[in-house]
Amino acid sequence: MKRLDTRNPGFEADFASLLTAREEQGQEVHKPVAEILAAVRQKGDATLCALTEKFDRLPLTPAQLAFTADEIAAACTQVSPELMAALDVAATRIESFHKAQMPSDIRYTDDVGMTLGLRWIALDAVGLYVPGGKAAYPSSVLMNAIPARVAGVQRLAMCVPTPDGIINPLVLAAAHRAGVTEIYRVGGAQAVGAMAFGTQTIRPVDRIVGPGNAFVAEAKRQVFGHVGIDSIAGPSDVVVISDSATDPRLIALDLLAQAEHDELAQATLITPDAAFADKVTEAVTTELKTLTRTTIASASWERNGAVLVTKDLEEAITLANRLAPEHLELMVDDPEALFAKVRHAGAVFLGRFCPEAVGDYVGGPNHVLPTSRTARFASGLSVFDFMKRTTFLAGGPDALRRIGPAGVALAQAEGLEAHALSISARLDALVQTTPNA
Ligand SMILES: NC(=O)c1ccc[n+]([C@@H]2O[C@H](COP(=O)([O-])OP(=O)(O)OC[C@H]3O[C@@H](n4cnc5c(N)ncnc54)[C@H](O)[C@@H]3O)[C@@H](O)[C@H]2O)c1
Ligand SMILES: N[C@H](CO)Cc1c[nH]c[nH+]1
Ligand SMILES: [Zn+2]
Incomplete structure (x- = not known):
């Protein structure tokens, strides 16, 4: 973890290295991903089966790549009614938020007598990547599939890795709830390659969306142009701006909630109170000992965690804008006043009772968000990612x-x-x- 104070002379140099750290760590995956994509393109299913055995320890034949309707139905029966109800709360809220996003067509006749306009048309086929290496993400199934359905996409193909052949039944239940029936047990860059180029079993799609680790994010970057992609939704990150009135333990938990996703995740606290920064740091150390995912969370906190002490909240928001985080929490007395100054963030969480984890599951807005500072130019997943515009002129x-x-x-x-x-x-x-x- 890096502890920086804006009043120290070396601050700018240290902050600059914080800005680029994860991009540099990402460079390591460029070559292996390029090789995987080339192999998928050349050998199709044979590569998918070989790499699924290598990375997920699951020997497969091409005929076993897709989940059957019976397997999906059986998974639904294994989920408790309480969890089904929770899934339904999330799905209903996600659906209503995304329905509210639906854009309108434009058509008007101008002063020279030309009729001009723009029509929104849903994509034909979309690939949904659902991560599954280090955790299962039924919530990401809903976040990917519901906006696609709302937008009117006809074909949804979903890929999810099943390490050791194990699938959390809630993932398949979420797919069933969202109306996804075409599901493949393939993950990583090979899944992205299969959906982009097609194989003997998996037909190609027009756009690939969804979050994933550094391999998945890099694969999406490399297939872009051949197919569309949503954004680079890679290893999670969060910036928490907090004043000293918040319980330090709550802030520590918010930081760890993102750190526990991945060793490459990045959690940053920005506060104008140095003593509060100390308390949160101590609380992180204490809470880390209690977490089951302590190995991943500790590695993330050690490698990429940061605590920044600023002059005031004004300076805190300036630094947050430079970090352009995936998630920004404003845990202060007047979050709206700070929110007015936010320029770059995937999603913002206002108020001490609105932690980021609420947005991960049941808030309604999408949790598939731009990471690694790409919020400077990209936005979270929405119905717009599943549609395109066609303009027209008639005169x-x-x-x-x-x-x-x-x-x-x-x-x-x-x-x-x-x-x-x-x-x-x-x-x-x-x-x-x-x-x-
Ligand atoms: N930004 C967002 O919106 C968002 C949302 C949810 C999750 N996430 C992120 O998604 C990620 C999920 O990661 P995960 O690992 O649990 O699942 P994942 O499905 O993204 O990755 C697992 C796959 O990675 C591939 N892989 C692993 N090691 C490899 C190697 N050495 N070489 C080549 N391929 C390799 C394997 O094919 C494996 O199946 C986390 O980083 C999390 O932070 C981001
Ligand atoms: N925080 C992740 C986005 O970076 C989304 C997620 C899903 N489940 C839990 N969290
Ligand atoms: Zn999360």
């Missing part, structure tokens, strides 16, 4: 007479003769057919 002779000459002039200025003629030939035809025009 008659009157409109062409009004705007055509400007088009001809610009085409000639660009030296594109056929463009100019495409318009001017029509203008000429109009003059000939209506001599008094």
